Amino acid sequence: MAISVTAxxxxxxxxxxxxxxxxxxxDRVLFFHLKAAEETELIYREYRSLLPSASAxxxxxxxxxxxxxxxxxxxPRPDVQGTLRDxxxxxxxxxxxxxxxxxxxxxxxxxxxxDRLAKMVDSVANSPQPVLSENDLxxxxxxxxxxxxxxxxxxxxxxxxxxxxADRSFPFLAIVTLLVTITGLVTWFSVRQMxxxxxxQADIEQALSxxxxxxxHMQKLEALGQLVGGVAHDFxxxxxxxxxxxSLLLDKSSNGDPTRLSASQIRQAAEQAATLTRQLLAFSRxxxxxxxxxxxxxxxxEMDDMLRRLIGEDIELDTHYADKLNPxxxxxxxxxxxxxxxxxxxxxxxxxxxxxxxxxxxxSSASSNAxxxxxxxxxxxxxxxxxxxxxxxxxGMDSDTCSRIFEPYFTTKEKGRGTGxxxxxxxxxxxxxxxxxxxxxxxxxxxxxxxxxxxxxxISATPVAKEQRADNISGCENVLIVEDEEQxxxxxxxxxxxxxYHVLTxxxxxxxxxxxxxxxxxxxxxxxxxIMPHTNGAEFLNEARQYQPSAAGIFMSGYTDDILQKxxxxxxxxxxxxKPFEIxxxxxxxxxxxxxxxxx
Numbered sequence: 001m002a003i004s005v006t007a008x009x010x011x012x013x014x015x016x017x018x019x020x021x022x023x024x025x026x027d028r029v030l031f032f033h034l035k036a037a038e039e040t041e042l043i044y045r046e047y048r049s050l051l052p053s054a055s056a057x058x059x060x061x062x063x064x065x066x067x068x069x070x071x072x073x074x075x076p077r078p079d080v081q082g083t084l085r086d087x088x089x090x091x092x093x094x095x096x097x098x099x100x101x102x103x104x105x106x107x108x109x110x111x112x113x114x115d116r117l118a119k120m121v122d123s124v125a126n127s128p129q130p131v132l133s134e135n136d137l138x139x140x141x142x143x144x145x146x147x148x149x150x151x152x153x154x155x156x157x158x159x160x161x162x163x164x165x166a167d168r169s170f171p172f173l174a175i176v177t178l179l180v181t182i183t184g185l186v187t188w189f190s191v192r193q194m195x196x197x198x199x200x201q202a203d204i205e206q207a208l209s210x211x212x213x214x215x216x217h218m219q220k221l222e223a224l225g226q227l228v229g230g231v232a233h234d235f236x237x238x239x240x241x242x243x244x245x246x247s248l249l250l251d252k253s254s255n256g257d258p259t260r261l262s263a264s265q266i267r268q269a270a271e272q273a274a275t276l277t278r279q280l281l282a283f284s285r286x287x288x289x290x291x292x293x294x295x296x297x298x299x300x301x302e303m304d305d306m307l308r309r310l311i312g313e314d315i316e317l318d319t320h321y322a323d324k325l326n327p328x329x330x331x332x333x334x335x336x337x338x339x340x341x342x343x344x345x346x347x348x349x350x351x352x353x354x355x356x357x358x359x360x361x362x363x364s365s366a367s368s369n370a371x372x373x374x375x376x377x378x379x380x381x382x383x384x385x386x387x388x389x390x391x392x393x394x395x396g397m398d399s400d401t402c403s404r405i406f407e408p409y410f411t412t413k414e415k416g417r418g419t420g421x422x423x424x425x426x427x428x429x430x431x432x433x434x435x436x437x438x439x440x441x442x443x444x445x446x447x448x449x450x451x452x453x454x455x456x457x458x459i460s461a462t463p464v465a466k467e468q469r470a471d472n473i474s475g476c477e478n479v480l481i482v483e484d485e486e487q488x489x490x491x492x493x494x495x496x497x498x499x500x501y502h503v504l505t506x507x508x509x510x511x512x513x514x515x516x517x518x519x520x521x522x523x524x525x526x527x528x529x530x531i532m533p534h535t536n537g538a539e540f541l542n543e544a545r546q547y548q549p550s551a552a553g554i555f556m557s558g559y560t561d562d563i564l565q566k567x568x569x570x571x572x573x574x575x576x577x578x579k580p581f582e583i584x585x586x587x588x589x590x591x592x593x594x595x596x597x598x599x600x
Contacts, residue, residue, distance in 0.1 A: 032097055036106070037151040039094040043113075044144050046087040050080070050137060084121050091117060106150055113143035232277050236558030239277070239580035241487040243270040244495060247582050251498070274580050293329045293456050296360055296386055297321040303336060307343055314353035322361040326455035328386050330433040341426045342390040342449055349394030349447060359389040363452065384455035385435075391448040397441040405439055473587035474499040477524035477594060480551075481505045482512040482540065484532055488579075492527070495583030501590075508533060509540040516547040523548045524597075525590050530557035530576070541574070552593035556581070 091114055098106050120136045249263035300319060308317055328335075339358075346356045363385050397405065406427040430437045434454045441447035479501045483489040486507070493503045504519070506512035509532055516523060526544055530537040541553045558579035575589055 034155065036094055036097050037148065037155065039090050039097070040144065040148045040151055043087050043090045043094070044148065046083050046090070047137075047141060047144055049083055080124050081121075084117065084124060087117055088121065106147065106154075109143060109147045109150060113140065113147060116140045116143055232558065234558070235277055236274075236579035237485050237488055239270050239274050240558070241485075241491050243267060243274070243580050244488075244491040244583055246270060247584070248491075248495060248498070270580065291329060291331055293327050294332050295325060295327050296335070296388060296453075297325050299332055299335060300339065300358060300360070303339060307339075310340070311343060311347045311356060315347060315350055316355040318355060318357045320357065320359045322359075324362070325360055326362050326384055326386050328453045329456045330453070334429045334433075338426045338429050338451070339388075339390070341423065345423060346390060346392035346394060346447070349392055349396075354393040354446075357389070357391045359387075359391070361387045361389075362455075363387045386453045386455050388451040388453070389448065390451075391446060393446045396443045396445045396447055397439075398443055402439055402441055406437075473584055473591055474501075475587075475591065475594070476500050476502065477590075478502045478504065478519075478521055479590065480512060480515060480523050480526045480544075482509060482526065482528040482532070482537075483556075484508060484529060492583070492586065496587065496590075499583070499587050501587075509535045509543075512540060513543055513547070516544045516551075519548075523551045524594055525552045525554060527554045527556060527586070527590075530555050531559055538574075550597065552590075552597040554586075554589055554593055556586075 091110070095110060095114070098110060116136060116139050120133075120140065123133065123136065246263050246267035250260060250267065253260040253263060300321070304317075304319065311317060343356060343358075350356075406423050427437055430451055430453070436452045437449065439447060439449050479496055481489055481492045481496075481503060483492070483505070484507055489505050489507065493505050496503045502521075504515055504523070506515055509528075512526075512528070516526075526541060526548070528537040528540055532540070537555050537557075545551060545553075553574045554577060555574050556577040556579060575593065577586060577589060
């Protein structure tokens with residue numbers, strides 16, 4: 001831009017100088033040569049009036065002997081003198097022009113004309129007869145002719161100089177014009193590149209802003225996961241106490257006892273709360289990853305009540321379960337998250353109500369190929385697959401949206417309602433499990449999500465039971481309970497004591513170590529919470545076995561697995577009991593741990 005401005009200033013300066021030079025030359029021609037020629041012509045006319053024949057040519061009358069004094073008619077004295085005065089005034093104006101415009105080339109000739117004219121004036125003034133000498137007239141005429149000829153030549157030279165100046169200035173002006181044109185093109189290209197660079201910078205800044213926004217979303221989700229994990233821990237502790245005391249009441253009451261129904265309702269409510277907690281953990285992706293063999297129909301049945309509450313009363317939920325559905329092998333918590341995300345997505349697509357259909361079925365690689373859902377991750381199970389379909393009657397999507405629906409952070413919802421992580425999470429879980437997910441949709445005709453999962457390798461596999469109880473869970477061994485929650489500590493003490501165990505309790509690791517060190521009888525099983533003040537379960541158990549080397553260990557915790565891993569607790573060789581649990585489950589694990597300890 002600076003170069004262009006400089007070139008424009010140079011070009012304008014050059015044009016100004018050329019125009020100024022032409023103007024000066026034009027002034028010289030118009031106000032000097034032409035004016036001087038005019039004055040010379042006036043002198044010449046006055047001169048002709050003095051000649052014997054007024055019609056004589058200028059050059060012909062200037063020859064010697066062309067006229068004589070005797071042939072010259074006598075003129076009245078005032079006329080000759082007046083004519084000479086007029087000629088003298090024209091000569092003076094001509095002299096002024098020469099002085100003003102520096103006409104040095106004309107001074108000699110003009111001086112001769114002036115001298116001759118002065119001599120003629122003096123002659124007329126001193127002569128009694130107003131007769132002019134032929135020689136004076138001849139010399140004056142020659143001077144005037146020479147003066148006129150000099151002016152004609154000067155005019156021609158001046159006009160020629162204008163052409164020379166124009167010829168010289170044309171290449172310069174052409175070069176300047178070319179320079180300005182090139183500079184303009186360079187400037188245009190530079191401005192264009194600058195604009196492209198600014199747009200690119202704007203795109204980079206927008207991408208950075210989007211990346212920061214995505215990071216904020218991830219931080220929010222991570223904070224939400226930590227919050228849910230912490231709340232789940234406290235809630236699981238409460239549910240453990242509620243569920244345990246309800247079980248104690250049921251064990252103490254008879255069939256006809258009116259309190260038995262209340263205890264049963266309390267226990268059922270606690271179990272539903274525990275299920276809800278697991279579903280919340282699945283939704284926040286904090287549930288411990290645990291691959292199991294399970295039946296998809298049973299999982300959907302378990303979630304039925306929660307799904308109906310989630311979608312609201314204006315949306316109908318239809319479930320169609322296939323008979324003899326093949327079991328699948330993956331994390332049931334993650335599968336809950338898949339179903340939840342698909343149902344939530346379908347609900348949001350039907351703001352005015354509608355119907356959501358959940359369909360299960362068995363399929364094979366031949367039929368799944370027709371839908372584009374082959375399983376290449378598990379070739380040994382490619383011939384048997386389990387299909388899950390979630391369809392809605394909502395607003396649907398166009399082809400461009402369908403092609404991007406599984407992209408991370410892509411969402412069609414307004415800002416603040418969607419993060420763009422739901423369907424991308426579903427896609428990641430399904431593909432990580434070796435499955436395939438596809439979507440078909442048209443605007444106004446709803447959407448259909450179809451998931452194909454590899455069936456379990458073992459066709460005879462059955463869902464893993466939530467609880468496994470031994471036939472005889474009573475005992476008389478010494479059991480140490482280390483738990484900072486008093487409600488859970490009291491519950492476990494009462495429940496295990498009812499089964500015949502001798503129970504010792506400690507509110508923290510320090511008290512537990514004192515019991516291990518000072519107890520006279522050997523301790524058979526140490527049941528410890530994982531996360532405790534000032535230490536963790538693994539460190540406590542290692543120190544406790546210095547005093548009780550034969551004691552079996554059992555961990556219990558209400559935290560999620562990711563928090564347990566961050567705590568540095570090693571759980572590879574110690575069984576973990578996840579809260580909430582019932583006394584019978586703990587007693588079964590105690591019997592198993594004692595048996596394994598004796599065998600080893």
